Amino acid sequence: MEQLTINAGVSYPVLIGENALRETNRVIRELKPAVTSILLLIDERVYELHKESVDRHIQSDALYILPAGEQAKSFKVYEQAMGAALEAGLDRHSLIIACGGGATGDLAGFTAATYMRGIRYIQVPTTILAHDSAVGGKTAINHPLGKNMTGSFHQPSAVIYDRSFLETLPLREVRSGFAEVIKHALIADHQFLSELMYEVTDLEKLDKDFLQYALKKGIEIKGDIVRQDEREQNIRAFLNFGHTYGHAVEAWSGFGEKLHGECVMIGMVYALLLSEKKAELTFDVNRFVQWVVSIGYDLKTKAPFDELLNLMKKDKKNLNRKIRFVLLNNVGEPVLKEIEEEDLKDIHFLLKRKGE
Ligand code: NAD
Ligand code: ZN
Incomplete structure (x- = not known):
């Protein structure tokens, strides 16, 4: 223990x-x-x-x-x-x-x-x-x-x-929860992400000791961010990585139909694609997408862009009606950025093509 x-x-x-x-x-x-x-x-x-x-x-x-x-x-x-x-x-x-x-x-x-x-x-x-x-x-x-x-x-x-x-725990719940572990790696620790991508090839057969290591690491990352910003005045918002678009997909499909983490994974791939365009991300997003699809994440959503946009406009991170996104300058280097609707739309269609 x-x-x-x-x-x-x-x-x-x-x-x-x-x-x-x-x-x-x-x-x-x-x-x-x-x-x-x-x-x-x-x-x-x-x-x-x-x-x-x-x-x-x-x-x-x-x-x-x-x-x-x-x-x-x-x-x-x-x-x-x-x-x-x-x-x-x-x-x-x-x-x-x-x-x-x-x-x-x-x-x-x-x-x-x-x-x-x-x-x-x-x-x-x-x-x-x-x-x-x-x-x-x-x-x-x-x-x-x-x-x-x-x-x-x-x-x-x-x-x-x-x-x-x-x-x-049913496999779908394992997959949903594991998306948040991957989120913690993406926002804070390049090395941890590499370990996950190397070790995790089948979510049904996760090694128990590795799982415990990954959960502990995820808790440490979250704990460290919360220590610096308990009330979400600034960097705690980074924990929302993948959640802007992800929440919109979750709300659109009716809460419960798609699990939270399943939507967060869609939102994280969206945010990574957006980061390539609007931040300095050079990480190999295609390789990441191949990995998550290989362990069972489904990146498809039928949600129309306009409806997702309306839902994203209600996000708690927004200020002055501008949509704000957590992006990555690199794995482990999150930034909060205002994004124009035109860019949001382009990435929506790019993601649609990747999901197919
Ligand atoms: P959950 O609590 O709804 O549990 C999912 C399902 O798994 C339920 O049907 C439950 O009965 C079942 N279950 C739970 N433990 C089980 C086990 N050991 N074996 C078999 N079945 C089991 O879902 P969740 O994914 O754990 O949590 C989602 C909730 O967490 C959402 O309401 C979300 O808003 C909230 N959340 C809160 C925070 C926070 O910081 N407070 C952060 C993220 C998510
Ligand atoms: Zn979440």
């Missing part, structure tokens, strides 16, 4: 490894002030698949089972989770444990952020994508008019990442 420390205003440990879950009680005992009571909020599917080890290693006073995945991030489930916290009699020194993917973490984190104006929580991520979402303290639920539109910054007190959860 390995341990890292994240410094983001407060500092907290990230435990990562085969049997990390066994450390849960020790981690909780070490929290100051002492924890008075514990509510476990857990994804339904995760509980079904991992009940035995969860019951054995997470000793909670109350348990509330959340609907699987994204359905948990609603006002209704938020109210129910609050109700569970109240019924369990949680006080200001209590703790919420979030066990599940990014959706569970976001809902449980937001519940913790707002229960009695904020109590502590621990993330127990169970997906690859959640290596990203469990660290950094962004919490949110969805509104019918927009995803993640109600939320807050609230750092966890610890992250316990037991890789044995990942063994039951």
Whole structure:
């Protein structure tokens, strides 16, 4: 098992490894002030698949089972989770444990952020994508008019990442989550990207130790950016690489039809092509495209440009109605740039040709 420390205003440990879950009680005992009571909020599917080890290693006073995945991030489930916290009699020194993917973490984190104006929580991520979402303290639920539109910054007190959860993750979820690992390499570490491109030839047969190494590396990169800019005043925006066009594709296709990371991969290839034109990128984008297609990413989208453009105009990074993109001057050297509609359109059609 390995341990890292994240410094983001407060500092907290990230435990990562085969049997990390066994450390849960020790981690909780070490929290100051002492924890008075514990509510476990857990994804339904995760509980079904991992009940035995969860019951054995997470000793909670109350348990509330959340609907699987994204359905948990609603006002209704938020109210129910609050109700569970109240019924369990949680006080200001209590703790919420979030066990599940990014959706569970976001809902449980937001519940913790707002229960009695904020109590502590621990993330127990169970997906690859959640290596990203469990660290950094962004919490949110969805509104019918927009995803993640109600939320807050609230750092966890610890992250316990037991890789044995990942063994039951469906391949599509593996691929979706792995896109964010690749994103971390692209924005921060040329060497790490080369390792990924060399080692990862089949997402179904990922070597477990290599996966743990890659997740740890991804967490370190995210942790380092969040340490420098917790509230996204500047460089935290780099974590949005691939997300401007990617989010537009995700929203256009209806959230859930294409998974988040699948759309982010489309968005990253788009941003790389745009970087060749509008930044100084000399990296071999064609080789990268061949690699991601060979491990199963589908770069095709039927979304018409005008509709994607309208969606991109709503992106949170924009200022004064100008569309701003994270581009790469090189692998590991992100920059934020305003882009004209004409260029966005050209790259949309270039990507379409590459995807075919
Ligand atoms: P998710 O939480 O929706 O989980 C995906 C699916 O996998 C669900 O059906 C879930 O039941 C199932 N699942 C979870 N763990 C499993 C396991 N070990 N075995 C089998 N099935 C399992 O999806 P996700 O991709 O982990 O997270 C996506 C969410 O994360 C989105 O809501 C996104 O907005 C959010 N997110 C947040 C941040 C942040 O910084 N807070 C960053 C990125 C993404
Ligand atoms: Zn993302």
